[in-house]
């Protein structure tokens with residue numbers, strides 16, 4: 001999904017930064033001191049200052065090194081494309097030229113001048129400073145200002161399992177199991193909590209979405225794409241005032257309306273992704289019936305405590321999920337999606353809630369696993385008129401009910417088997 005950009009400030013002149021210069025200057029667009037914000041003068045260090053101190057182990061690549069690494073940006077090695085540019089799989093030699101090559105991902109910026117350059121600088125600076133198991137590692141970068149224009153590239157650790165978006169929405173991948181979905185969002189939440197609360201400065205990520213949650217060989221999630229990241233408000237300030245950038249379907253409405261950016265804007269986007277993992281639907285889907293195109297509007301018809309709630313769940317889960325945990329996740333999502341940003345939880349609180357939900361899954365008896373709610377069952381029922389649901393839907397529910405009954409038979413069988421195992425223990 002492409003980013004949205006409404007640039008209020010187009011007055012800044014074109015900067016031609018090559019990599020070494022990056023270390024010696026503060027790009028105007030990434031410091032809260034440089035933007036209109038409420039409150040008094042800042043005392044904390046800025047990202048460019050921290051970058052000076054921390055980012056010495058980033059490798060500076062020549063363009064030809066990266067051209068060789070990607071076989072001249074060969075189409076066969078292209079692994080993705082986003083608003084920023086194309087991403088290639090590449091193979092680089094260690095810095096001393098000795099030993100095995102390492103697999104990397106090389107992102108080659110589109111040649112769209114100042115904006116692309118600003119995002120590149122932001123990405124190098126933020127990823128040069130942060131360090132967390134749930135944030136993708138930047139290995140190095142390349143910047144060339146030649147006669148034929150500028151080249152900006154980024155070299156990351158390679159994430160072999162694509163993105164959460166791919167696994168949730170592409171039929172080319174098997175369905176992500178329920179527990180794995182929860183573990184992935186937990187890791188992503190930990191990455192965001194670190195950015196918001198675990199650093200000397202506060203970092204607002206500003207582009208949280210499922211395509212930016214990359215997965216390593218063990219499906220451990222790492223956030224990528226720091227091109228839109230911003231420093232949070234300086235001491236005593238409530239927010240950063242900024243041009244509105246982000247992605248349709250994920251950006252917090254209060255931020256889009258006012259341009260006031262806080263960490264709670266990220267919390268909103270996180271809430272959207274929570275509904276994506278529950279439903280297996282994208283935040284915006286233009287090819288669905290009108291009432292279903294906007295995920296957040298659609299799920300509102302199936303309140304979390306109603307009997308209808310289970311109808312939002314991703315059919316690809318094939319009922320293999322804990323309904324209790326799903327309800328907890330939906331409640332958590334609703335709190336992240338509060339209209340007033342102040343009412344949204346901090347990410348550290350979100351992390352705690354996700355851990356609790358995972359525990360519910362682990363402790364939940366097998367029969368607690370998703371069994372759909374039907375007339376006559378004793379589940380929470382605030383739903384007054386099941387007839388409104390329509391015949392196709394009720395047929396689908398009957399089928400699902402049958403499936404769940406046979407699932408319960410298996411569950412009973414499994415329990416018995418476990419009891420027998422126990423009796424064998426001396």
Ligand SMILES: Nc1ncnc2c1ncn2[C@@H]1O[C@H](COP(=O)(O)OP(=O)(O)OP(=O)(O)O)[C@@H](O)[C@H]1O
Pocket residue numbers: 001002003079080081082083084085086087104105107136156157158159160162163211212214224225247
């Ligand atoms: N470090 C990486 N390792 C492996 N694959 C990657 C890496 N970074 C990006 N990719 C692949 O490239 C794809 C495109 O990434 P990119 O961030 O450019 O675009 P996007 O997230 O889909 O969209 P947007 O530009 O709106 O963020 C990703 O979905 C992923 O499949």
Ligand SMILES: [Mg+2]
Pocket residue numbers: 082211212224225
């Ligand atoms: Mg991305």
